[in-house]
Amino acid sequence: QVQPVESGGGLGEAGGSPRLSCAGPGFTLEDYPEGWFRPAPGKEREGILCLSLNNSTVYYEASAKRLFTIARDNPKTAAYLQMNSLKPEDTAVYYCGTLCAPLLREHEYEFCGQGTHVTVSS
DSSP: OOOOEEEOOEEEETTOOOEEEEEOTTSOGGGSOEEEEEEOTTSOEEEEEEEOTTSOEEESSTTHHHHEEEEEEETTTEEEEEEOSOOGGGOEEEEEESSOOSBOOGGGGGGBOSOEEEEEEO
16 A cells, blocks of 8 residues: 655645645656545535546536646655645645546545645635
């Protein structure tokens, strides 16, 4: 089982552009798709966007296509999610996972890290 590790969260102001990182300790990230997820209110983790094995980006949220970028820093160990123009409603725990899906079921959480918390103040 491979489990990535997220970092880069924190407190920021509305309109900010934080960058979250996803590391693959002990495994090669480019061998897996890379998905980013966040819980919707009262729901399970929803997919935001995903980088597939052929390096194409799949967008699950319409706004992500305009505001978020996903790419690999280092094919073996790191990748990132660049977020732009954040709003307070973007406050959430963000998870990186070695799979692509519009919605994760609880049994799929094992493919994600522990998450990194992003708080956006107004």
